[in-house]
Amino acid sequence: MKKTMLALAAASLFSAGSALAADPVAGKTKFETCLGCHGTSKWVNTYPTYLVPKLAGQHADYLVAALKAYRDGTRTHATMRANAGSLTDEDIADIAAFLSELKP
Ligand code: HEC
Numbered sequence: 805m806k807k808t809m810l811a812l813a814a815a816s817l818f819s820a821g822s823a824l825a826a827d828p829v830a831g832k833t834k835f836e837t838c839l840g841c842h843g844t845s846k847w848v849n850t851y852p853t854y855l856v857p858k859l860a861g862q863h864a865d866y867l868v869a870a871l872k873a874y875r876d877g878t879r880t881h882a883t884m885r886a887n888a889g890s891l892t893d894e895d896i897a898d899i900a901a902f903l904s905e906l907k908p
Contacts, residue, residue, distance in 0.1 A: 826864070831902030834895050838887060862908030867900035 835842075841856045859867065873879040874888035875896075891899070 820844070823839075826897040826901035828898065828901040828905050831900070833903055835899050836889075836898060841883075859903045860906035862903055864897075864900040864904040867903055868896050871896045881899035 805844060842859050870879065871888045871891060872893075874881065874884040877885065879885070888896075
């Protein structure tokens with residue numbers, strides 16, 4: 805019985821720890837809501853027509869900093885503030901991990 809409890813405790817410790825590591829697979833799913841603007845082949849939003857920045861292959865650290873800046877209001881772009889506003893630190897890390905692994 806004691807052994808089982810220990811194993812369970814160890815397992816939950818492990819999963820809590822791994823949840824903090826950036827997960828590009830989760831990031832792919834989390835990025836789906838962003839694809840409408842950032843997923844186009846020529847980095848042009850379809851309607852209204854305007855350019856969006858290329859994110860594929862961008863450094864994860866840069867993406868994390870950019871998304872946190874939108875979230876905390878340091879960057880003031882209204883659309884991106886709305887999109888980044890509800891992301892958690894984990895969401896941001898996952899999305900950055902996913903994007904930084906893409907080929908530009
Ligand atoms: C409605 C269109 C739209 C949606 C949806 C959108 N974005 Fe953006 N995004 C933009 C535009 C436009 C910019 C450029 C903003 C600026 O000039 O600061 C931008 C900028 C960014 C940047 C900064 C890039 C750089 O080079 O500095 C990141 C990172 C980013 N978006 C990530 C995301 C993520 C992650 C999501 C989904 C949670 C998302 N965006 C959803 C339009 C959008």
